[in-house]
Amino acid sequence: MSDDPGAEDGADDERWFVVGGRRWRRTDPALPDDLRAALTSHLGRGRSAVRVAKNRDDADAVSAARRRVGIAKHGLGERGPRWWDEPVADRIERARDALRQLADLDESGAD
Template sequence: MSTVDDERWLVVDGRRWRRTDPSLPDDVRDALTSHLGRARSAVGVAKRRGDDDAVAAARRRVGLAKHGLGERGPRWWDRPEPERLAAARTALDELDTLAPPDV
């Protein structure tokens, strides 16, 4: 892979994953990453309970966090930085409403 590719992709066990948008401010990236971890955990809990509605809600939160981080949706390197930051903040606001962070 080229240097540019190395900045955009992470390869694990031969599978390519999109990296987090490096332009996100630390506080935004950290908050979205926290939401992502909590949502992934919620998926597992809901699956073990057999609660399909909770699984769907938690997966929605995973998707929002991944979109906010730039790991899903339009490729972050193809979008202007202000647009990417606005999308990340919108995702974070929605996540904070759906699952307020522990204070």
């Protein structure tokens, strides 16, 4: 199912989960709990904003909300570079940078 060499050594369970036959990347387990919680909160807000914007048929708001979702998912390691291929310090810095970007969105009222 995977072209990932880690799949043979059991690492696959830590890296991926499957829902409805589709494989999804797990959140980086090295992230500190407070950082993970903050990013997960932003992710939930973004997903909620996507639903609301779709119900209002507001394409600009959908785009802004999806941007928030994307930033949060990158910070969590669920998108972008494979977290298991990077040093932990770089992964944590990426998550902190994502949180800063999300805070900037909040300050600017972007969604």
